[in-house]
Amino acid sequence: MNFFVFAILLNTVGIVIKRVIDDYGVSEALAASLEAYKDLSIAVASFLLASYIPRFGYRRSMLAALLAVTLASMVVATVTGFWVTPVLYMTIGVSFALIKGAVYSTVGLITRDQGEHTSLMNLLEGIFQVGALTGPLFFSVVMGFDFSWYQTYWIIAVVSALAFLLLLITPLDESEVAAHPEQAGLWEMLKLLRWPMVWVFVICAWLYVMIEQSFGTWLPTFHERIFGLEKHIAAGMLSVYAGSIAFSRFVMSYLSRRVPWLPAQLTMLGGAFALILIILLATAGWQTDTIDSWFQVPPLAWTFSIMGFFIGAIYPTIVSIVLSKLEKPRHAAMTGLIIIFSALGGTTGSFVVGFISRSFSTHDAFFFPLIPIALLGLMLIPYKRLTDRFAQEHHTA
Structure with a gap:
């Protein structure tokens, strides 16, 4: 439920940007800065x-994050003005860094082997995608009843408060991590880079997020x-893409x-490569009239949108592999690296596709993800071998 809450908050920034432009009269550039408040606060935190x-405690970190976004959501729902939205997204960014670090680390405490770890990680990331689909629906329903968009944050505050209460009464044994306080700290995160396994993981995560964010x-x-x-x-077709990612992870x-x-992910990557190539070749020089009905959407458009099924499970799987090989006290530090390099990959992918679109064409730009x-x-x-x-x-098999 923790991931579900943050998926809603993180994946509705586009809606909020449009609304603050219309309601508060701010410029597009100023409104777009909300993305930077969110992303930079995540990376820095x-x-x-x-x-x-680990020193602060996984449970306490999650409780602090949920409390912070609950209060921030209540403020946005009651105080009108653009200035509250940057505060909201900075709060979301810092809180998400705490939640993701604590949740990823907690998976290692409650699973017994790599198979269980990978299974739970895919389930969590699938739930995150469901939250990403649900958030826009919350806003759509609230605004459909002629309420202001910021009233949606009352719903989000209630969901976040429920998650806080559920976590408060849920026991979590952190003794295994608490016994190794020396393995927590910024230096411990940097020390992880001495292992080739971590470097190869960083490259894999960077490549994956580049692919996902490009689409x-x-x-x-x-x-x-x-x-x-x-x-x-x-x-709306973007929701089909997000839904296919969620289904893949489930x-x-x-x-x-x-x-x-490894065979499963290589097969899925091969499917993604073939699907993209076939559709791009089939749509070369495509000519069509404007389509304004869901019933007229070409089968190729539907097929292209479900490409997420072929890549969706890769990210939680490779994350699970590297975490399950490390000692549990190091999971939080590793999660910090995961978040930082994932953010870099997403920015790179979006930029490159946008650059090729401007220089050549949107159709040509979509050949880039094949690389x-x-x-x-x-x-x-080599990631599997390392x-x-x-x-x-290290006797962590």
């Missing part, structure tokens, strides 16, 4: 705080310019205890 979470950012533009979809339909949550992860998909497939092979060797040498 991850670097400065994530490695100290997440530019898929609506592709649908508008290539398939001729109206803006509201193109935006499926892998079930299969991870039964199927070796990180191929590289990720190649990197997973993680297995690390587990043998």
Whole structure:
């Protein structure tokens, strides 16, 4: 439920940007700065705080984060004015760094082996995607009843408060981590980079997020310019993409205890590569009239939108692998690195696709994700070998 709350908060920033422009009369540039408040606060907090979470306590970190966003949501719901939204997103960013570090680390405490760890990680990330789909619905329903958009934050505050109360009464044994306070701190996070396994993971995570964000950012533009979809339909197709990612993670949550992860992920990457290539070749020179009905959406557009199914499970799987090989007191520090390099990958992917779109065409730009998909497939092979060797040498298998 913790992840669900933050998925709603993090994935509705686009709605808030549009609303503050209309309601508060701020410029587009100033409104767009909300993304920076969110992303930079996540990155800075991850670097400065994530490695100290074991000292503060996983449960206390999550409780503090939930309390902070509950109060911030109540403030936004009651105080009108643009100035409260940057405060909200800075609070969300810092709190998310605490939540993600604590949640990822807690998975290691409550699972017994790598199979269980990977299964639970995929389940958590699947729930996160469901939250990403639910958030816009909350805003849509509230505004549909002629309430102001910021009244939605009363609902979010209630959901966050419920998550706080549930966590408050949920027992969590942190004794295994509390016994090693010397393995918490910023230096411990930097020391993780001495292992080749961590460097290869960083590259894999960077490549994955580059792929996912390339599609997440530019898929609506592709649908508008290539398939001729109206803006509201193109935006709706993005939910199909997010839903396919969630479904992929739920499926892998079930299969991870039964199927070796490397063949499964290589197969999925191969499917993603083939699907993208076939659709791009099939849509070269595509000519169509404007489509303003869901019933007229071409099958190729639907197929392109479910590409998320082929990549969705890769991120939680590789994250689970590296965490399950490390000693549990080091999980929070590793999570800090995960968040930082994931953010860099997302920014890079969106920028490159946007640059190619401006220089050539949107259609040509979507050939770019084929490169990180191929590289990720190649990197997973040494990643498997290095993680297995690390587990043998450090007796964490």
